[in-house]
Amino acid sequence: MRAALFQANTGTDPLLGARALVEAVERAAGDGADMLFTPEISGLLDRDRTRAAAAIVAEADDVALAATREAAARHGIWVHIGSLALRSDRDGAPFVNRGFVIDDAGAIRARYDKMHLFDVDLPDGGxxxxxxxxxxxxxxxxxxxxxxxxxxxxxxxxxxxxxxRGLSDAGATILSVPAAFTVPTGRAHWHVLLRARAIEAGAFVIAAAQTGRHADGRETYGHSLVVDPWGEVLLDMGDAPGFATCEIDPARVEEVRARIPALRHRRPVGPVEVAG
Structure with a gap:
């Protein structure tokens, strides 16, 4: 598998975000990639929620999703849009953070809404x-x-x-972790966490990331990574926006899992007994 990663500096204009995604699809296809991976919030990244609310639309109306599906079909390439900010159809919070896997005919094969939400106060005051x-x-x-x-x-x-653990128990051999990681937490935890997830699951990790200072004033860490099942970093894109490809050998998964069969040794963990 030839994987392409788009390391983006997405801004506040959804039309520019859609154009950047289409250009990434064209670049990936031109470089002979089988599948393109893009970051979290690939179409519109704006922490001013009042301003963003005017630009975030329902899935059926999202220009970035429609344009990427059309480009994937035209160029015959799979695409994982890491995520898009979309209008929610549920009561309460107005948006969802939703990723899409699109096949080479432009069909949506899977959707995933981010399960764990980032509610934190950072040491730098953020x-x-x-x-x-x-x-x-x-x-x-x-x-x-x-x-x-x-x-x-x-x-x-x-x-x-x-x-x-649940994903690997379900047979996943590749784990996608698109991100818009903050700089302080990125410096401290990005590489070690992604390498740990690859080693624990005996799977490839592909993590396309946002990078640099964005139009809304935030700064993201970059360093889009591909990590193999042994924990070796095959690709690190540094902190500049751009595009890269990486060769992935699916046979490597079985090789590593045979060497250390940790998945077969997993045991359910019941209630923890605390000694008094």
């Missing part, structure tokens, strides 16, 4: 409350591709290994 704007997803998702079963997650999900 404060994030995703739950005030986004509904949390309730269902883990994996999807079959020609190169193996792909387990879906988004950004903050990576801190919750039970999700990846």
């Amino acid at each position: 404060s994030w409350r995703e739950s005030t704007a986004y509904h949390a997803g309730e269902t883990a998702r994996a999807v079959d591709t020609p190169w193996g079963r792909l387990g879906l997650s988004i950004c903050y999900d990576m801190r919750f290994p039970d999700l990846y």
Whole structure:
């Protein structure tokens, strides 16, 4: 499998976001990639929620999704849109953070809504409350591709290994972790968490990321990664926006899982007994 990663600096204009995604599809296809992976919030990234509310629409009306599906079909390439901010049809928070897997005919094969929402106060003074704007997803998702079963997650999900245990138990051999990671947490945790998820699951991890200073003033960490099942970093894109490809050998999964058969050694963990 030849995987392409788009490391983006998405802004506040959804039309520019859609154009960038189409250009990434064209570039990936031109480079002979089988599948393109894009970051979290690939179409519109705006922390001004009043301004963003005027641009975020329902899935059926989203220009980035429609344009990417058309480009995927035209170029005959699979695409994982890491996620898009979309209008929710549920009561409460107005939006969902939803990823899409699109096949080479432009059909949507899977949707995944981010399950774990980033509600934290950071040491640098930054404060994030995703739950005030986004509904949390309730269902883990994996999807079959020609190169193996792909387990879906988004950004903050990576801190919750039970999700990846469930995905690997369901047969996932590739884990996608699109992100818009903050710089302080990225420097401290990005590489170690993604390598840990790959090692625990004996699976490839593909993590396309946002990077740089964005139009809304935020700064993201970049360093889109591909990690193999042994924990080796096959690709690190650094902190500049751009595009890269990486060769992935699906046979490597079985090789690593045979060497250390941790998945077969897993045991359910019941209630923990605490000694007094």
